[in-house]
Amino acid sequence: MKLWEMLPEQVREAARKNTPVLIAAGVIEYHGPHLPIGTDFLIAHSIVEEVARRCECVAAPPLILGPTGSWAAGPLDGEFDFPAEPFFHYVKAELRGLLDMGFRRILVLQHHQGPEGVQSLCIRRAASELALEDGRARGHSWGQRPPAEQPRVFDRIQVLAPTSFLSGEEAQIPWGHGSLGETGYILGVYPSLAKMENLPAKPNISWLKESGKATAEMGRRWFDLCVQSWVKALS
Numbered sequence: 001m002k003l004w005e006m007l008p009e010q011v012r013e014a015a016r017k018n019t020p021v022l023i024a025a026g027v028i029e030y031h032g033p034h035l036p037i038g039t040d041f042l043i044a045h046s047i048v049e050e051v052a053r054r055c056e057c058v059a060a061p062p063l064i065l066g067p068t069g070s071w072a073a074g075p076l077d078g079e080f081d082f083p084a085e086p087f088f089h090y091v092k093a094e095l096r097g098l099l100d101m102g103f104r105r106i107l108v109l110q111h112h113q114g115p116e117g118v119q120s121l122c123i124r125r126a127a128s129e130l131a132l133e134d135g136r137a138r139g140h141s142w143g144q145r146p147p148a149e150q151p152r153v154f155d156r157i158q159v160l161a162p163t164s165f166l167s168g169e170e171a172q173i174p175w176g177h178g179s180l181g182e183t184g185y186i187l188g189v190y191p192s193l194a195k196m197e198n199l200p201a202k203p204n205i206s207w208l209k210e211s212g213k214a215t216a217e218m219g220r221r222w223f224d225l226c227v228q229s230w231v232k233a234l235s
């Protein structure tokens with residue numbers, strides 16, 4: 001289910017049943033001449049969309065902009081370095097809204113720079129501030145009350161990666177930046193959005209050197225693995 005397609009009564013029912021909420025998060029960033037600038041976002045979005053089709057969960061409004069530090073390129077190449085502070089406030093307000101609707105299990109599927117990257121840290125900061133606010137609102141020493149009287153505040157929001165529910169070799173997707181993994185993924189899941197003929201035979205950017213070896217088959221396999229692992233984790 002997509003939150004924006006639900007009726008008010010469906011929202012109330014989903015919250016009452018503790019239905020998990022998924023939020024796709026990525027950025028708009030230059031990924032080489034052969035990939036769409038939304039590659040990171042599309043990787044997260046494709047998994048959330050498919051998981052929401054296959055199991056009972058709610059897809060909430062996605063986070064498509066985030067800080068990039070202008071690492072890969074600038075605005076003339078389509079890079080969107082959205083500042084961290086307003087991004088953090090936006091995320092916090094969205095998460096607050098979902099908590100106020102009654103949702104208690106929110107999973108942000110984030111793909112850009114990994115768990116220590118700025119976008120992930122902004123989302124984690126929003127989640128931790130909400131936990132502290134709701135904890136302090138109970139007064140002092142609320143952790144000493146019987147468990148049934150303690151609200152869940154510390155584990156309501158998780159920030160995860162596409163591969164968080166995979167293990168061993170399956171979790172070792174060689175994402176890179178516009179490299180083998182991300183190129184294969186876009187070829188497999190969004191074939192019409194990649195333009196491999198734009199990739200020079202010998203790219204002078206180091207992170208594009210392996211991109212030409214990517215195939216749609218590998219991307220499709222990674223997509224299936226990620227989706228299956230998320231469906232299993234939520235079912």
Ligand SMILES: [Zn+2]
Nearest residue numbers: 040177178182
């Ligand atoms: Zn990327």
